[in-house]
Amino acid sequence: MTEADLPPRLTGLTFHGPLSEARATRIVDRLRRAAPARVLDIGCGWGELMLRVLDAVPGATGTGIDLNAEDLARGRANAEARGLTGRVEFVEGSAQEASHRSADLVLCLGASHALSDAEPPEHSAAALRALRGMVAPGGRVLLAEGFWQRSPTSAELAAMWPDARADEFHDLAGLVDVAISAGFRPLRIETADGDEWEDFESGYQADAEEWLAAHPDHPLARETRERVDRHRSSWLRGYRGVLGMAYLTLVPVG
Template sequence: MTEADLPPRLTQLTFHGPLSEARAARIVDRLGRAAPARVLDIGCGWGELMLRVLDAVPGATGTGIDLNGEDIARGRANAEARGLAGRVEFVEGSAEGASHGSADLVLCLGASHALSDAEPPEHSAGALRALRRIVAPGGRVLLAEGFWQRSPTSAELAAMWPDARADEFHDLGGLVDVAVSAGFRPVWIETADGDEWEDFESGYQADAEEWLAAHPDHPLAQETRERVDRHRSSWLRGYRGVLGMAYLTLVPVG
């Protein structure tokens, strides 16, 4: 079976998360004004936001770390196409325990699990302590982390991922408190809106849905159909309007 026979993966997503072009532009502008010399992207995927920061800050260099080789290859290709290949390195591997040194800007977008093996929600605190050690004095951390917008009902939890729990996430106030306890001040607090979530969830499934419509009898169709149907149901019946995504711009204290 060739690559062309397989469902394409995430080609209709610009960012691997509920992040709009408008919000990304504001974040890049805000982070770029601090003129970071070195950017580190933990769990980078294809590193789209990191590449935009490098575009905005001439001379800055970046390192992206992720376990997914396909995403790493996409990031390298995008960097090459934008003339940034000489200023960025994409590393396929684990971020936890890696010797990546300090950075003026650390991005951790939906990837706190890469820095802590604690059970949720304690993993957030563990990741924030690790980020506090990594970020250079006077630098910035951009953390994108899930939080409960409201307490989920039993029915909603049952419709989510396996073993979903009501105590799995903090609320927004609790998440910010954890960041403060880890040694940060939150200079900007914002959250993904409904449109950003819908664009992300639709884009996340769109490649597979179009492939299924065109290949209903393919040997992989049943497995793919079950996977995308399960994910869609988890979103629409489970965490839609319940799970939020916070974007916290953090500055280390002292």
């Protein structure tokens, strides 16, 4: 079986998270005003937002770190297409190994779990302390982190991922409090809206759904169908309207 026989992966997503073009443009515009010379993207995936910041800040350099070789290759290809190859590197490795690095802008978009072995929700505080150690004085951290928009019901928890817990996330106010306790002040607090979540969830499944429609009898069809049906049910019956995504722009104190 060749790679061409397999369903493609995430080609319908620009960002690996519920982030719209409009919000991304606003975020990049705010971040470029601080003129970061060095950008570090933790758990970068293909590093789309990092590349946009580098495009917006002439001369800035960036490093993206992730464990997924396929995503990193996509990031390198995108960088080459934009003429950014000499200003960015994509490193395959553990985010915790990057704790010695320092940058003027540190991005951690849905990847706080990569910075700590602590159980949720304690991993958020541990990750924020690690990020505080990475950002240069006067720099910025952009953290995208999950939070409960409201307390989930027992039925919703049962429909989510295995062992989902009501205490697994902070609410938004609690998450901001954790960031402040870690040594930051919040410059901007914003959250993904329903349209951003629906675009992300649909885009996340789109490749596999299209492939299943075209290959209903493929040897991998049953396994793929069960996987995507399980994920869709988890979203629609479990965390839709319950799990939020916060985008916190943070500045270190002192």
